[in-house]
Amino acid sequence: MALLQIAEPGQSPVPHQVKQAVGIDLGTTNSLVATVRGGRAAVLPDRHGAVMLPSVVNYSAPDAAVVGLEAQAMAADHPGDTLVSVKRFMGRGRNDACADAQRAHYHLAEGDQGMVRFVTSAGEISPVQASAEILHTLHERAVATMNSDIDGAVITVPAYFDEAQRQATKDAATLAGLPVLRLLNEPTAAAVAYGLDSAEEGVIAVYDLGGGTFDISILRLHRGVFEVLATGGDTALGGDDFDAAIADWVVQESGSPSLTPGQYRQLQTMVRAAKECLSTASGVAINMAEILPGSAAITLSRETFESLIQPLVKCTLRACRRCLRDAQLDAGIDNIVMVGGSTRIPLVRKAVADFFGRAPLTDIDPDQVVAIGAAIQADILVGNRPEGDLLLLDVIPLSLGLETMGGLVEKIVPRNTTIPVSRAQEFTTFKDGQTALAVHILQGERELVADSRSLARFELRGIPPMVAGAARILVTFQVDADGLLNVSAREEITGAQSSVTVKPSFGLSDDEIAGMLQASFSHAGEDKLARQLAEQRLAARQLVEGLEAALAADGDTLLDADECAALRAQKTELQTLMVSDDVDAIRKVTERLGRESEAFAARRMDKSIRQALAGVSLDALDEEVKE
Amino acid sequence: MSTPDFKQNYFQLFNLPVQFALDQAQLGVRYRQLQGELHPDRYANASDHEQRVAVQYSALVNAAYATLRKPLARALYLLELTGMGQEEVSSQPIDGGFLIEQMELREKLESMGALVDPDPVLDHLVTEISGDIKMHQDEFAAAYAADSLPSAAAACVKIQYLEKLLREAEQIESDLMDKM
Numbered sequence: 098m099a100l101l102q103i104a105e106p107g108q109s110p111v112p113h114q115v116k117q118a119v120g121i122d123l124g125t126t127n128s129l130v131a132t133v134r135g136g137r138a139a140v141l142p143d144r145h146g147a148v149m150l151p152s153v154v155n156y157s158a159p160d161a162a163v164v165g166l167e168a169q170a171m172a173a174d175h176p177g178d179t180l181v182s183v184k185r186f187m188g189r190g191r192n193d194a195c196a197d198a199q200r201a202h203y204h205l206a207e208g209d210q211g212m213v214r215f216v217t218s219a220g221e222i223s224p225v226q227a228s229a230e231i232l233h234t235l236h237e238r239a240v241a242t243m244n245s246d247i248d249g250a251v252i253t254v255p256a257y258f259d260e261a262q263r264q265a266t267k268d269a270a271t272l273a274g275l276p277v278l279r280l281l282n283e284p285t286a287a288a289v290a291y292g293l294d295s296a297e298e299g300v301i302a303v304y305d306l307g308g309g310t311f312d313i314s315i316l317r318l319h320r321g322v323f324e325v326l327a328t329g330g331d332t333a334l335g336g337d338d339f340d341a342a343i344a345d346w347v348v349q350e351s352g353s354p355s356l357t358p359g360q361y362r363q364l365q366t367m368v369r370a371a372k373e374c375l376s377t378a379s380g381v382a383i384n385m386a387e388i389l390p391g392s393a394a395i396t397l398s399r400e401t402f403e404s405l406i407q408p409l410v411k412c413t414l415r416a417c418r419r420c421l422r423d424a425q426l427d428a429g430i431d432n433i434v435m436v437g438g439s440t441r442i443p444l445v446r447k448a449v450a451d452f453f454g455r456a457p458l459t460d461i462d463p464d465q466v467v468a469i470g471a472a473i474q475a476d477i478l479v480g481n482r483p484e485g486d487l488l489l490l491d492v493i494p495l496s497l498g499l500e501t502m503g504g505l506v507e508k509i510v511p512r513n514t515t516i517p518v519s520r521a522q523e524f525t526t527f528k529d530g531q532t533a534l535a536v537h538i539l540q541g542e543r544e545l546v547a548d549s550r551s552l553a554r555f556e557l558r559g560i561p562p563m564v565a566g567a568a569r570i571l572v573t574f575q576v577d578a579d580g581l582l583n584v585s586a587r588e589e590i591t592g593a594q595s596s597v598t599v600k601p602s603f604g605l606s607d608d609e610i611a612g613m614l615q616a617s618f619s620h621a622g623e624d625k626l627a628r629q630l631a632e633q634r635l636a637a638r639q640l641v642e643g644l645e646a647a648l649a650a651d652g653d654t655l656l657d658a659d660e661c662a663a664l665r666a667q668k669t670e671l672q673t674l675m676v677s678d679d680v681d682a683i684r685k686v687t688e689r690l691g692r693e694s695e696a697f698a699a700r701r702m703d704k705s706i707r708q709a710l711a712g713v714s715l716d717a718l719d720e721e722v723k724e
Numbered sequence: 725m726s727t728p729d730f731k732q733n734y735f736q737l738f739n740l741p742v743q744f745a746l747d748q749a750q751l752g753v754r755y756r757q758l759q760g761e762l763h764p765d766r767y768a769n770a771s772d773h774e775q776r777v778a779v780q781y782s783a784l785v786n787a788a789y790a791t792l793r794k795p796l797a798r799a800l801y802l803l804e805l806t807g808m809g810q811e812e813v814s815s816q817p818i819d820g821g822f823l824i825e826q827m828e829l830r831e832k833l834e835s836m837g838a839l840v841d842p843d844p845v846l847d848h849l850v851t852e853i854s855g856d857i858k859m860h861q862d863e864f865a866a867a868y869a870a871d872s873l874p875s876a877a878a879a880c881v882k883i884q885y886l887e888k889l890l891r892e893a894e895q896i897e898s899d900l901m902d903k904m
Contacts, residue, residue: 249768278768322756418898478768488760515790517764519783577779578764640771691773698777705761706737706781 116248118278118479119239120286120471123228123252123266125184125335126308126438128152129465130235131472132243133481138290138472140465141242149464150234152308154227155179156217162227164234172366176358177204178217182337185309186213186224187269188261197333212265225265229272236275249278251475253467255310256282257330257494259540260552263580278478280579283307284314285325285489286470287436290461292318299431300326302421304449304457305467306413307437309335313417315424324490327423327513329416334409336372336439342405343368343397350395351385360388375402376441403444410448417452423513433457438464490515493576495550500537502527504546509574512542516580521573523589530562534570536586557586630680637675637687644668644694647701655700664694733805734788744799744865746792755789796883799864803877816878826885829853833889836896843900850893857886 120138122129127149131140140148147166155168157178163171172179180203186194191205194213198205206214206221214221232252239247252275254266263280270277284303292301298318305312312330316323344364348356356364367383374381379399385392435457439445450456461469477487492515498508501524510520526534534557541549560568569589576582644664652661667690674683735742738754760766762785767778791797803813832849836842864879 279765319752319756322760324756422894422898478765480769488756488763488765490759490763515786517779517783518786519780520787575779575783578782636772639769640773643770643774691771695773695777698774699781702762702777702781706758708761 115481116479117243117245118249118251118472118475118481119235119247120281120468120473120475121232121235121250121252121275122283122286122468122471123184123231123254123269124152124307124467125182125310125337126152127464128231128235129468130239131465131468132239133472133476138469138476140468141239143238144241150231150238151181152184152231153179153181154183154230156215156219156222159219162219162230164230172362173359175218176362177215178219179362180215180217180222180224180227182309183224183227185333185337186215187228188259188263188265189213189224212261225269225272228266228269232269232273232275236273248276249475249479250275251279251281251286251471251478252277253281253283253286253471255305255307255330255332256284256312256314256325256328256491257310257332258580259332259495259550260497260580260582261550262332267579267581278475280581281471281474281489282312282314282325282328282491282580283436283467284312284328284434285316285323285491286468286474287434287466288314288316288318288323288470289473289487289489290466290470291432291434291458292323300426300428301432301434302417302430302453303434303436304413304417304440305330305436306439306445307335308439309333309337311335311413311416312436313413313420315420315426315430322488322490325492325515326426327420328492328494329420329423330494331412331416334412336369336437338409339372339406339439339442340365340368342409343372343402346401346405347383347385347395347397351389351392354389354392356388363388371397372402372442375399376443399443406442406444410445413445414448414452417449429453430455434466435459435463436466491578491580492516493518493580495540496542497552497574497576497582498539498549499524499572500539500546506539506541506544506546506549509572510576516576517578519573519575521571524570524572525566526560526563526568526570527565529565531565531568532560532562533558534560534568534586536572536584538582538584552582553584555584555586557588559591560588561591563590626680630678630683633680633683633687634675637671637683640687640691640694641668641672641675644690647694647697651697651701651704655704656697660697664690664697667693734792734801737785737788738792740792742802742805744795744802744861744868746798748793751789751792755785758785795861796880796887799861799868799876799880799883802868803873803880806873808873808877813877813880814884816874816881818878818881822882822885826889829889833893833896836900846893846897846900850890850897853886853890853893857883857890860886 117132119130119132129140129148129150131138142148143150150165151169153165153168153172155163155171155175155178157171157175168179172181185197189212191213195205198213204216206216212223212225214223236247250270252266252270254263258266266280267277284305287303287305288301298320301316301318303312303314303316310330310332311334312328314328315326317326344361347364347368348354367387371381371383375397381397383395383397385395430453433449433453433455435446435449440463446457473487474489476482492513493510494512496508496512497510498506501507507522509522510518524534535554536557537546537554538552539546539549540552543549557570560570570586571589572584572586574582574584645668648661648664656664667686671683671686671690674686677683733742738751740746740751759782762778762781764775764778764782767775770778791801800810800813829849829852836846839845860879860882864876864883867873867875867879
């Protein structure tokens with residue numbers, strides 16, 4: 098009699114069971130969640146049928162944040178407690194964000210250390226916490242609609258987001274308890290949404306004008322491989338700026354009355370509606386009397402609106418031009434994909450069509466296209482699709498470098514380098530007997546440290562005293578597929594070594610995140626230890642399963658008998674340990690086995706390289722080349 | 725951290741002959757093939773360690789592709805394989821005629837702002853510089869094939885000069901367009 102197999106709770110009984118994956122577009126104005134079901138990607142509505150969640154969080158009550166439409170409704174009465182467009186503040190320092198905060202009438206916490214914090218009735222709130230609330234709401238929505246836990250999520254970020262902004266987004270997901278598979282650039286996600294539906298081949302430009310950010314990316318699609326050629330944009334330019342331009346104009350037209358923060362918020366909502374109206378109408382009345390009783394209504398014509406936003410649209414075209422140059426194309430653009438609500442504006446569509454010399458694609462709702470692309474990528478990463486289906490090769494948006502003598506930046510990894518990337522550069526000491534070296538990591542295109550974004554600092558100590566210029570210090574930058582940076586420094590003669598996973602100067606420290614996690618909604622009442630144990634067991638299981646498959650496939654050919662036996666013995670040890678409750682022991686053995694199996698993994702990849710090249714006959718190659 | 729123990733050079737990695745002439749289309753096909761096998765996205769469900777190895781391999785393939793794809797980087801890499809480092813390359817003596825031509829081209833570029841209609845002049849200049857770059861690439865290919873490494877290195881230095889000039893010309897072009 099065959100024995101029935103019973104899987105442990107939470108463990109999939111069959112390896113190819115469909116996993117639940119979502120794509121999340123964490124937007125400046127609205128956020129969405131999408132998933133692939135029955136081979137089709139679709140956005141998930143809330144229980145009232147709305148797919149867009151306004152990215153608004155209200156903190157009027159001390160311990161219950163309100164998210165979405167409800168929060169938006171509270172904005173006029175509680176302007177300081179209602180956080181809108183928090184994405185604009187992600188990963189930014191106080192000095193950097195002051196002007197934006199003033200315009201939005203937020204109170205920022207004192208002190209210029211670390212990321213900005215808003216002072217609200219619920220205490221000081223960082224943009225990461227507010228973003229986590231939005232993610233948490235979308236997570237709950239997904240669990241409720243799909244009736245299942247989420248195995249993995251892809252969260253999108255503007256391509257132009259710097260290191261600090263990316264890290265802040267990842268921190269928000271951690272805080273919301275979301276398992277993140279990958280951070281994906283928004284334009285790439287949009288291209289994926291279009292690319293898979295229509296099986297396009299060729300060069301695609303993605304013009305993404307959202308609420309708060311502008312991105313332009315040029316990609317090449319070739320047999321399921323998306324290669325990002327160049328990306329550019331402006332992290333502080335978007336529909337919000339159009340609204341502000343109209344609001345300023347309205348205030349000026351009504352004789353420049355002074356408005357309270359609440360009235361200003363009301364005006365903002367009103368001009369946003371007027372702007373949306375002008376996508377189809379030729380003129381719209383703005384009823385100022387609703388805000389200031391006795392005021393006359395003001396008519397905004399489409400011509401006036403267009404002249405107000407013209408300079409901002411021009412800024413976007415300038416970025417397009419630079420991006421085209423960076424992409425070094427030998428032929429033109431085959432398709433233009435439009436993303437973001439602001440691309441509904443006729444002037445924007447016309448300007449883009451004129452610039453690229455062809456009409457843009459607008460079949461997929463520009464508000465949903467990013468979430469849909471993210472859902473497709475999540476579905477692939479979680480393992481629901483056959484391998485080789487689709488691959489994204491993305492780039493870093495901004496150059497990474499180091500401070501050198503005289504306050505200058507030495508660029509190590511130039512912008513638009515394909516990730517992952519590993520790049521090393523040698524430095525030396527400048528004083529006799531110097532025993533330590535300060536490493537200051539910067540991001541940006543400017544020559545001077547003062548003009549660049551400071552990401553992190555660390556020190557390499559233990560350099561033996563030598564004459565100036567004799568030490569050889571190798572600094573290695575490694576950027577992973579999420580666009581996150583790891584830097585290590587090594588003195589070549591002594592082997593003194595030091596490294597950091599870059600926690601940006603404007604980011605949150607691990608301690609802060611741990612503290613927030615404990616205090617946060619998503620883990621209230623949840624046993625921290627139980628969670629750690631579950632996570633550690635999962636890591637161990639992944640390693641064991643991967644190693645078993647690898648040993649079965651290549652154990653005999655790539656390992657000698659001793660190596661094979663050693664790995665098997667450790668694997669058995671870990672399998673026995675996995676069922677225990679000893680978190681530390683499981684972590685230790687997982688770590689050791691992982692390290693010791695790295696050489697085997699490397700040999701398997703060498704083999705993959707040989708196979709990848711040998712697998713195609715030269716005829717097939719020639720054929721593909723000819724096409 | 726273990727690094728890829730790939731002892732072969734970039735050309736071998738892509739299964740291409742060690743020479744300056746290169747079939748870009750084949751390079752692209754093989755690049756996509758290798759990334760299709762090695763990219764971390766293919767290991768999204770694997771253990772941390774395996775993912776780390778995948779990041780390193782994928783980074784190696786990216787570095788190789790970036791080097792081979794661009795003619796100047798490829799030329800310098802060929803010299804590096806013969807044991808000639810960056811410093812030795814840049815210390816090659818350059819003939820006076822070339823330097824005078826450079827100065828003349830630069831003067832033309834700097835006077836661009838004073839012209840009423842700079843576009844056709846600029847276009848012409850960009851074509852001229854691009855032509856010169858192509859010429860020195862051919863010069864490199866011939867010298868390298870004939871094992872005349874100093875001449876090959878001198879050609880590289882000239883291309884470096886010209887590419888810098890080309891970037892400046894492009895910058896001026898985009899500045900002019902922004903003013904429109």
